[in-house]
Amino acid sequence: MRRLVLSILMTSSALCWAGDVIVQSPDGQLQVTVSDAGGRLYYSATLGGQQALQPSALGLKTSIGDFTRDLSILDTKEQTVATRYQMRGTKASQADYQARQVVLNCQTKDQMRFSVTLQVSNHAVAFRYDIPRQKFQRRDMKRVRILAEASSFCLPEGTTTFISPQIGPETGWEQTKPSYEEVYSADAPMTAPSQYGHGYIFPALFHLGGQDGSLWALVSETGVGSNYCGSHLSDYQAGVGYTVAYPDRGENNGFGSDFAAIPLPGSTPWRTVTIGSLADIVETTVSYDLVEPRFQPSVDYKPGRYTWSWLIWQDQSINYDDQVRFIDLAAAMGFEYCLVDNWWDTQIGRDRIATLSEYAQSKGVHLLLWYNSNGIANDAPQGPRDCMNTAIAREREMKWMQSIGVKGIKVDFFGGDKQETMRLYEDILSDANRYGLQVVFHGCTVPRGWERMYPNFVASEAVLASENVFFGEEAAIRQPFDLTLHPFCRNATASMDWGGIIMNKYLSKDNKSRHTRKTTDIFELASGITMQTSVQCVAMQPNNLGELPQFEIDFLRSLPTTWDETRFIDGYPGRYVVLARRHGQDWYLAGLSAEKQPLALTLSLPMFTPGETLRCYVDSKKGEPMLTSLKVDKRGQAKVALQPNGGLILVR
Numbered sequence: 001m002r003r004l005v006l007s008i009l010m011t012s013s014a015l016c017w018a019g020d021v022i023v024q025s026p027d028g029q030l031q032v033t034v035s036d037a038g039g040r041l042y043y044s045a046t047l048g049g050q051q052a053l054q055p056s057a058l059g060l061k062t063s064i065g066d067f068t069r070d071l072s073i074l075d076t077k078e079q080t081v082a083t084r085y086q087m088r089g090t091k092a093s094q095a096d097y098q099a100r101q102v103v104l105n106c107q108t109k110d111q112m113r114f115s116v117t118l119q120v121s122n123h124a125v126a127f128r129y130d131i132p133r134q135k136f137q138r139r140d141m142k143r144v145r146i147l148a149e150a151s152s153f154c155l156p157e158g159t160t161t162f163i164s165p166q167i168g169p170e171t172g173w174e175q176t177k178p179s180y181e182e183v184y185s186a187d188a189p190m191t192a193p194s195q196y197g198h199g200y201i202f203p204a205l206f207h208l209g210g211q212d213g214s215l216w217a218l219v220s221e222t223g224v225g226s227n228y229c230g231s232h233l234s235d236y237q238a239g240v241g242y243t244v245a246y247p248d249r250g251e252n253n254g255f256g257s258d259f260a261a262i263p264l265p266g267s268t269p270w271r272t273v274t275i276g277s278l279a280d281i282v283e284t285t286v287s288y289d290l291v292e293p294r295f296q297p298s299v300d301y302k303p304g305r306y307t308w309s310w311l312i313w314q315d316q317s318i319n320y321d322d323q324v325r326f327i328d329l330a331a332a333m334g335f336e337y338c339l340v341d342n343w344w345d346t347q348i349g350r351d352r353i354a355t356l357s358e359y360a361q362s363k364g365v366h367l368l369l370w371y372n373s374n375g376i377a378n379d380a381p382q383g384p385r386d387c388m389n390t391a392i393a394r395e396r397e398m399k400w401m402q403s404i405g406v407k408g409i410k411v412d413f414f415g416g417d418k419q420e421t422m423r424l425y426e427d428i429l430s431d432a433n434r435y436g437l438q439v440v441f442h443g444c445t446v447p448r449g450w451e452r453m454y455p456n457f458v459a460s461e462a463v464l465a466s467e468n469v470f471f472g473e474e475a476a477i478r479q480p481f482d483l484t485l486h487p488f489c490r491n492a493t494a495s496m497d498w499g500g501i502i503m504n505k506y507l508s509k510d511n512k513s514r515h516t517r518k519t520t521d522i523f524e525l526a527s528g529i530t531m532q533t534s535v536q537c538v539a540m541q542p543n544n545l546g547e548l549p550q551f552e553i554d555f556l557r558s559l560p561t562t563w564d565e566t567r568f569i570d571g572y573p574g575r576y577v578v579l580a581r582r583h584g585q586d587w588y589l590a591g592l593s594a595e596k597q598p599l600a601l602t603l604s605l606p607m608f609t610p611g612e613t614l615r616c617y618v619d620s621k622k623g624e625p626m627l628t629s630l631k632v633d634k635r636g637q638a639k640v641a642l643q644p645n646g647g648l649i650l651v652r
Contacts, residue, residue: 021076023102025122030275032120034058034104039070041106041116045125045275050210051156052217052275053125056241058116059150060129060268064136065112067129068150074113077103081119087288089303089458089534090451090495091566091581097121097289103130112136117267123276124286127151128223133264146228146260151271153219153233154241155206160187162205162489162573166198166232169250169416174379176413178251179443180462183478184485186574190236199245200233202446205281205489205573214277220493222287222449223269225294226426228260230417230445231269244271251416253376260419269448278488279568282579287493288452294426297455299436302407303534303561304336306368311470311500311539313509318347323356329542331363334557337535339368339410342382354404366407368440368535371397373424377415380443388428398435408438408458408535417445429454438535440497447494459495459533466500466539470507473515480519480594480645481574483527488573491532500539501528501556503548511543519645521552521625522617526647528559529590530579536561551627555617555649560588569603576642580607591640591648599642608652610636617649 021034030052034043041058044051059068083097099121107113115130131144164184171177180201185192187207194200203220219242224230233242249258260268270291274284307330309317317323323340330338338360344353357367372382374389387397388411401409411428415421425441432439433456441447442461450457464482468475483498490496501524508514517524528536538556545553560583569589571577576599578591587607593599598621608614609632616630623643630650632638642648 021073021102021104023078023100023118023120025120026098026100027122030120030122030125032118032125034073034116034118036071036073036106039072040068041071043118043127045273047215047275050215052208052215053273054154054156054241056154057150057152057243058127060114060146061148061150062131063145063147064141065108065110067106067108067112067114070109071106074105074107076105083289085452087452088301088455089562090285090288091283091532091563092285093562093564095285095289097285119290121286121289123274123280124284125273125275126270126286126290128270129268131262131264131266142264144262144264144266146262146268148246148259149231149244151244152241153273154239155190155217156208158209159190160207161185161190161192162187162207162485163200163233165195166201167196168198169248170253170378174381176378176380176443178416179414180446181464183464184482184489184574186481186485191238194235197235198248199235200242202232203489203493204233204242216276216278216281218274218281218284218489218492220272220287220448221269222272223291223453224422224448225453226419226423227262228269228422229419230422230448232417247417252418252421253378253415255376256418256420258418278571281488282492282568283566284492287449291449291453293455294453295430295433295455298433301438301456302336305333305536305538305559305561306330306337306339307333307335308339308341308500308537308539310339310341311466311502312504312507312541315343318343320348320352320356323348324359325542327356327360327363327365329540329545330365332545333538333540333553335538336366337368337407338365339370339537341370341410342372342412344369345384357404357406361405366405368408368410369401369406370410370412373411373414377421378413380413382412389424391427391431394428394431398431398437401437402435406437408440410440410442412442414441414444421445426454429457432456440535442497446490451495458535459497461497461499463490463496463498465498466502469502469517476507476515476518480523480592483530484571484577484592484594485574487530487571487577487579495533496531497533497537498527498531500537501525502539503544504541509541511541511547520619520623520643520647521548522619522649523592523645523647525552525555525617526590526592526649528556529581529588529649530577530592532563534562549625551617552625567607569605570601578603578648580605582607586652589648589650591642593642593644593646595642596644598644600639601642602637602639604637605632605650606636608632608636608650610634612652614650614652617647619643619646
């Protein structure tokens with residue numbers, strides 16, 4: 001449905017025409033209005049009559065024209081979009097996307113043309129800009145530089161934030177930041193300035209409140225590859241909201257531009273706003289709905305679990321004998337992979353890596369190898385270096401990995417969000433696909449639709465991850481908050497390589513020294529379900545085989561890493577979360593709590609049969625792991641209790 005409303009606005013000296021274009025979601029509940037009153041484009045949104053977005057700016061500043069002012073909507077074109085597609089390794093194996101699309105063809109007073117494509121599904125608003133080929137100063141323009149965006153997100157007064165600050169370039173350890181590893185707020189006011197003065201990263205979660213307090217919004221972007229730079233949000237400005245900001249000029253060691261460039265005709269990536277309840281946020285697939293695969297998989301990429309010595313044993317474990325121990329651990333657990341981390345090129349050597357790979361395959365395990373992304377973006381010293389930053393180097397390296405049976409790479413330390421850096425991500429993925437290699441990125445940006453765009457992409461870190469739990473007690477104390485937050489934001493939009501279901505009680509090789517893990521065993525087991533990635537790190541240590549209860553080991557041996565369906569059951573960001581995920585015919589319900597007191601919940605469990613008895617992995621009041629049983633009542637509900645920093649798992 002579209003309605004073009006023409007109204008006469010009386011001013012002191014002029015009569016002008018303003019057009020409002022209104023587009024509704026398929027179910028009619030989400031409504032977006034676009035206006036060109038005053039020569040500027042604005043959009044706003046309501047859900048069920050509740051204001052979700054106040055008038056927010058649209059427009060671009062480009063090398064061929066200023067598309068932010070003196071604008072008028074010439075005409076609109078409307079159609080229904082319906083797409084059903086399969087995905088590998090995300091929160092759902094199939095998605096059925098339906099939306100109403102409106103293309104608003106606009107022009108400036110100088111008759112420069114561009115379009116806004118707006119798609120509204122039942123709980124998501126998405127828009128992008130399209131610029132046609134056209135004459136500029138008598139030249140036929142076939143290319144354009146996008147210098148800035150006016151695009152904004154003006155949220156209702158009283159909205160609170162769950163967002164993470166963008167950090168400046170050439171900061172952090174060995175100048176490796178920005179790398180999306182800063183601490184998130186919790187219910188902070190919009191007026192709070194960002195910690196480093198560079199705004200906030202995507203995705204950004206907002207509690208709008210609404211009539212009953214249940215209205216939320218998740219702001220992000222998708223469809224960014226070599227075609228554009230990555231973006232983030234500015235600081236909040238009263239009356240304006242948050243605007244889309246481009247990379248800092250100093251990122252990537254100053255190499256590359258702080259704007260984007262596209263051929264004409266061309267389009268920007270999609271800006272997305274998921275609006276609704278927490279269930280709508282957690283279950284959204286909008287990151288994938290709006291993109292298409294950029295190439296086909298060269299092989300049938302296999303999901304699975306991997307062991308990883310580096311998390312607890314650190315650099316000194318990157319030697320042949322210790323890696324054999326972690327390969328043997330993977331084999332004993334039935335895991336598919338073992339990750340050999342940094343310095344393997346010098347501490348093990350290429351010839352012995354080939355021998356190690358042969359040994360792993362004899363045990364039914366395949367190696368994943370760590371790489372430094374390049375030598376110019378930062379000062380990170382770890383090797384192998386200069387193997388991933390050029391096409392010639394990648395060709396040589398990936399051909400060798402394929403020849404010795406390596407199945408994937410973890411590439412670390414990138415330089416920011418410039419288009420030049422985004423091109424490197426895409427080039428690595430494209431080249432790796434030719435050699436049957438899956439890819440995990442660390443020290444990196446957040447993925448933007450990449451699971452669907454690149455079939456060999458597994459996950460990115462882009463989060464303050466498990467290594468920080470090892471590095472210091474502060475991050476260990478914060479872990480429950482982080483892992484009860486990310487299902488609502490970071491992991492809601494893209495796969496996340498947190499890097500470890502940690503089973504040691506102490507963050508040390510001897511499991512007796514340094515600081516303790518602050519979570520229970522059941523919390524850690526359940527996090528393997530709440531954290532979504534198709535190749536999951538189970539950061540067991542060899543000593544765990546003789547220390548853990550047999551039921552914990554059995555659970556980890558059977559833990560799936562791919563899901564056909566995800567349902568939100570209960571929770572609040574940073575406090576607790578309960579999710580259910582389906583693998584084939586089997587449902588796995590997992591809960592995590594960051595509360596300081598026991599949390600009593602009554603859960604609705606429509607995925608289980610009323611009256612059936614489930615296996616229940618839960619903590620005792622002392623935080624000790626237990627395997628017991630729980631019966632679903634006649635109403636399809638169950639009463640459970642989560643202990644402080646504890647967890648819950650229910651399975652048939």
